[in-house]
Amino acid sequence: MxxxxxxxxxxxxxxxxxxxxxxxxxxxxxxxxxxxxxxxxxxxxxxxxxxxxxxxxxxxxxxxxxxxxxxxxxxxxxxxxxxxxxxxxxxxLPTSLVEASTRANSACEKAWREARRTADFAVVQPYLTEVVSLQRQTAQALSAATGLSPYDALMDGFQRGVTAADVEPIFAAYEVFLAEALPRAEALQATRPAPIEPAPPFAIAAQRVLCREMSARIGLDYTHARLDESLHPFSGGTPTDVRITTRYEETGFAQALLGVLHETGHALYERGLPTAQARQPVGESAGMAAHESQSLIIEMQAARTDAFLGFLGPRLQTAFGGDPRAFAPENLARLFRRVRRGFIRVDADEMTYPAHIILRFRLERALIAGNLSVADLPGAWNEGFLGLLGMMPPNDTMGCLQDIHWHDGAFGYFPSYTLGAMAAAQLMAAARRALPGLDAQLAECDLEPLLAWLRQNVHGQGARLGFQDLLRTATGKPLDPADFTAHLTARYLV
Amino acid sequence: MxxxxxxxxxxxxxxxxxxxxxxxxxxxxxxxxxxxxxxxxxxxxxxxxxxxxxxxxxxxxxxxxxxxxxxxxxxxxxxxxxxxxxxxxxxxLPTSLVEASTRANSACEKAWREARRTADFAVVQPYLTEVVSLQRQTAQALSAATGLSPYDALMDGFQRGVTAADVEPIFAAYEVFLAEALPRAEALQATRPAPIEPAPPFAIAAQRVLCREMSARIGLDYTHARLDESLHPFSGGTPTDVRITTRYEETGFAQALLGVLHETGHALYERGLPTAQARQPVGESAGMAAHESQSLIIEMQAARTDAFLGFLGPRLQTAFGGDPRAFAPENLARLFRRVRRGFIRVDADEMTYPAHIILRFRLERALIAGNLSVADLPGAWNEGFLGLLGMMPPNDTMGCLQDIHWHDGAFGYFPSYTLGAMAAAQLMAAARRALPGLDAQLAECDLEPLLAWLRQNVHGQGARLGFQDLLRTATGKPLDPADFTAHLTARYLV
The missing domain is CATH 1.20.58 (Methane Monooxygenase Hydroxylase; Chain G, domain 1)
Incomplete structure (x- = not known):
């Protein structure tokens, strides 16, 4: 009692x-x-x-x-x-520090918009220096209270129970994998026919109908949800009233559609949280990496399978018309499963995406530890990017100015993206073992069995378990990047 | 200092x-x-x-x-x-009374929806009895604190500084006016050709464009406003972000359009409140009657003038097409300025509307005074309605069950509607004296001079003055129903 x-x-x-x-x-x-x-x-x-x-x-x-x-x-x-x-x-955290951070983040974010527009890091440098200084104080204070290292104390705020010591070897191993796998995937891709690009325009009214219909078919109940439009797509709201957004452009349909599937994954997590623990800390999600795993298991793992693309193709043909070869499942596979090095994280494919994160993880750790000054950030970024992906950013807008996160005071958040991608692969592998009919179900856009498995093993667990224990209970092991590299190998290297 | x-x-x-x-x-x-x-x-x-x-x-x-x-x-x-x-x-008010009222109002509102649907007053009677009992306690407590009579203390919460003693003679005089004027207006109307009804359907997309365009033309700045849809149209939001709604139906355009003009009047009041006093009590509106005067001065006073209908007609013709005679200004005048007795307040024309309010004012005063029991309400309603408008409601859904207000615990609010209508006529008369070119301006849909006058004399005054002092300062006299009856006489009796 x-x-x-x-x-x-x-x-x-x-x-x-x-x-x-x-x-x-x-x-x-x-x-x-x-x-x-x-x-x-x-x-x-x-x-x-x-x-x-x-x-x-x-x-x-x-x-x-x-x-x-x-x-x-x-x-x-x-x-x-x-x-x-x-x-x-x-x-x-002393109130004075919280207030100073809020002010500094807000000023820096404003300067960052100008700096990014003009590709002029000098505009934001003094503001970012102040932000980093206050984040270091924050990290120290949280470290003293939690016993974690300063950087881990920040990261713990986004994803409880994962430390830099957990992440570091995983990222180091991925760097080794990528150095070998990426050129191989590119070479293999070059031997195959280029995908046929579906011809624009794609009527926005038709995209709206399609996105809503697809999110509903994969399980989003619109008596508890809305789909709207915003400049930057996101998932928000509350568990009984989730609000997802996307952005439509007549020149392409894939970004809006795959974005909606991604946000639907986030929304389904919120919808599946344990209602008996609603509004309690234990009734919340298990953190940002766990959340990202749920968006990616829909967007990357399920929706890009041959099985699901076989369902999607005819539906796209009906929605947009035009050359049927563009919507043939095998063409969609070539379109949606393409490896392409680029400077911009949010446009990256799933194989190169972790390289963007590894770079940020290393740099933000060094900033918080005091081993890297803000003044040296652009140089360190470019050097690191060259090492990881073999290309030199032509300017800072394509480099260290591209993301809002640091300029808004978020340090320790970036690793969640890749931890989430790896967890998604690991959970999908476990779901496949549990659900032998999964591909047949995906081919009919029947995601209910997969969702039921996720509700039982992830959503319904709320925040009862930390990230590692959640994975251990659901898949039999803590985070294991082998499932992710196996997934990439099967998808891009054979 | x-x-x-x-x-x-x-x-x-x-x-x-x-x-x-x-x-x-x-x-x-x-x-x-x-x-x-x-x-x-x-x-x-x-x-x-x-x-x-x-x-x-x-x-x-x-x-x-x-x-x-x-x-x-x-x-x-x-x-x-x-x-x-x-x-x-x-x-x-003791917290226990506030909480009991909240619960009782919520339970009664639910029962009321069922009672209205089935026209069965017995369903709601016990709930409404409880609501009235708690409202009487509330009125007593407020009376003790303010020195006002119990009913006045409730009314004061909606419209500061107006008492039943102010309202009673005004309403009594209007009853006398109406008994003579309404049959005359009906007789006169019968001698004239019936209006040509524009032929549906009216495409909803065209209605949306028209409503937004008209509200913007009469002064609503959409960088600080939104127009959306809801079951019951309303004006909400905040002074820098007003949100108005309407409801579109293909079978008619007038309800949505005139409704949007009405809500735009409310929104313009909020937009014109004194920014130096933002978020202070004195920076709010002068109360519900003052607010209604601002919606009605747009919807009833300005938009139904010959001048404005002369502008509107061609615009409607362009929007909807069809028989041009239906959109001729003189036909629009016959359509939008029609006297018709009916049972439902929200559908009433401006001449019979006050009769609906007078009935409610008398009944709610008697309920709060303890001179009328809830059990006797339907009979008292029907008898009162017969006396005022000469018709007997066929059932309680067309009678005392039609409005949500009482069933939601709002007593003392109804007079605001008619006080607002009268104030709108009084303000319009004063604005006409100050703006000799007003009709020429309305004929070009140029409401800026009228708005400037309202901003100076009403909106910009916030809540600095009570309702009577606001009118006194703006028009040279406290509320004077003579301007309203003169307006009705000019519009319906000559």
Missing amino acids: PSAAYARLRDRFARIATIGECQAMLSWDASAMMPEGGGAARGDQLAVLSGIGHEMLIAPEVGDDLAEAEATGDWDAANLDLMRRAHGRATA | PSAAYARLRDRFARIATIGECQAMLSWDASAMMPEGGGAARGDQLAVLSGIGHEMLIAPEVGDDLAEAEATGDWDAANLDLMRRAHGRATA
């Missing part, structure tokens, strides 16, 4: 989560609906809600209740641990 | 208002965007925000600061008065 203190904590955390839901909805609105003139007031609204939620989390009586609370059973015990963790992280 | 206590109060009220903005946005979303499945969580989100705002308003230190605060100058003095008023009203 849970203690009174624990019951009080559950109430308080539910209230804090409800405020978080308001923030999520208002953030969605800001990106998908809000007229430009509403921006200043929206910033104030989000700041007030954020302040209220923070005050509720750091209130002295929370510390007292956490000291006194007892909880039995897996779920409640894990929940209490996560409450302690959230309270500990929130109280570790 | 304002005191430190007053400065603290300004900060606190700005924070409370910012939470109110979050509520406004989430309420808009609930009506215009939210998938059905998000309803339960949204209810929790709004309740949490409402609780937080209420706690911030009744906190003991607010009382201390209000006792100590000093403010000089019209605006600050009025602001401090309004702060004291808001705090006084909020602290007058």
Whole structure:
């Protein structure tokens, strides 16, 4: 029987989560609906809600209740641990540091937009220097409170229970794999016919219908979801009201469609979280890497199989018409499974994508450790990129200025992308073992068996398990990049 | 120089208002965007925000600061008065009463939907009895705190500074006017050719374009506004981000278009509130009657003039095509300026509308005074309606079950509609005196001079003046129904 203190904590955390839901909805609105003139007031609204939620989390009586609370059973015990963790992280940071970071991030983000537009790193350098300095202080404070190293303490905020020591050998091994695999994949690709590009325009009305229909067919229930448009596609909202977005262009359909499948994967995770633990820390997702695994298992693992493309081809032909050879499944495979080195992370294929992440991981670790100065970042970026992908960025907009993350104060987040991609491969391999009929099901766009498996093994687990334990329970082992390299080998090297 | 206590109060009220903005946005979303499945969580989100705002308003230190605060100058003095008023009203009600009302209103609203659907008053009677009982307690508590009579104390929450003693003679005189004017207007109308009904369908895409274009032309700046769709049209959002809605049907265009003009009037009021007092009580609108005057001055006063219909006709012809005689200005005048007795308030013309309000005013006063029991409401309604408009409602869905207001706990609100209609006529008459070129401007859809006058005399005054003082300053006299009856006489009786 849970203690009174624990019951009080559950109430308080539910209230804090409800405020978080308001923030999520208002953030969605800001990106998908809000007229430009509403921006200043929206910033104030989000700041007030954020302040209220923070005050509720750091209130002295929370510390007292956490000291006194007892909880039995897996779920409640894990929940209490996560409450302690959230309270500990929130109280570790002096309010002055949080406020200084918020201001510095906001100023830097503004300067970054200008710097990226003009490819002029000098514009953002002083702002980014301040951001990094404050992030180092943040990391130190979190390190003191958690016992983790400073960089690990930051990373822990995005993906609990994964450290740089876990990531480093995995990334080092991938670098070795890539050095051999990428030229081989390119050479193999060159021996095969180039894909036929479907001919634009692709009517936006038809794309809208297609995207909505496909996301619904793979399992998104639109009585609890919306699909809208925004400059940068994302998945937001709350578990009973998920909001995904995409961006349509008449010149191509693939970006919007595959983007919607990606965001649908995120949304299905939120929809599958354990309702009995709604608004509790243990009822949330298992972190950013786990979340990315769920978007990629749909977008990269399931949707790019021969089986699924066999379903998709005729549907595309109906939607857009034109040369039927362009929508033949084997052509779609050549279109959607192409290896191409490039400078821009968000445009990268799944084989080269980790190289973009490895570079960022190494650089941000060095920045937080104080082994790299912001002034030296562009040079270090270009050198690292050349080493990993053999190309030299022509300017900083194609290099260290391309992503918003650092300029917005997010350090320790980038590894989640590749950890998620690797976890997606590992989970898909386990799902295949459990579901011998998977390809036949994908060929009919029947994702229900796969989803049921994910709901049981991932979504329904909430945050009860950390990333490694989640994978161990679902697949029999902690994160093992062998499944990812096996997937790439099967898809690109034979 | 304002005191430190007053400065603290300004900060606190700005924070409370910012939470109110979050509520406004989430309420808009609930009506215009939210998938059905998000309803339960949204209810929790709004309740949490409402609780937080209420706690911030009744906190003991607010009382201390209000006792100590000093403010000089019209605006600050009025602001401090309004702060004291808001705090006084909020602290007058025990939390248990507020919570009981919230629960009772919610249960009654649910029962009302069923009762209205089945025209069965017995379904809602016990729930409405509870709502009325709690509203009477609320009225008593507010009366004790404000010195107003119980009903006036409720009405004061919607429209500050107007009492039943102000309203009663105005409504009595209107009843006398109507008894004579309505049959005359009907007789006159019968001597004239019936209007030609434009032939449906009216493509919804064309209606959307038309509504947006017209609202923009009359002054709504879409960098600070959105127009969307909802079951019940409304105006919401915040002053820098107003959100209006309408509902389109292929069978008719007038309801959506005139509705959008109405909501645009509300939105323009919000847009014109004094920015120097943003998020302060004195920076809000002057109340519900003042707000309704601003929607009606656009929808009823300006848009139904011969001048404006002369502009609108050709635009409608272009949008929808078909028989040009249907869009001739003189036909539009016959269509949009028609007197027709009916049972339903929201479908009423501007001459019979006040009769619907007079009935509700008398009944709700009697309910709050304890002179009428809920069990006797249907009979009293039907008898009153027969007396005012000479027709007997065939069932309670066409009678006392038609409006949500009472079943949602809103007593004292209904008079605002007719006070607003009368104020709109009075303001329009004053604007005509100030702007001799008004009709020529309306004929070109140039509402800027009228808007400039309204911004100076109404919008920009915020809540500095009560309803009567606002009218006195803008028009030289307090509310005077003679301008409204003169308007009706000119429009329907000659």
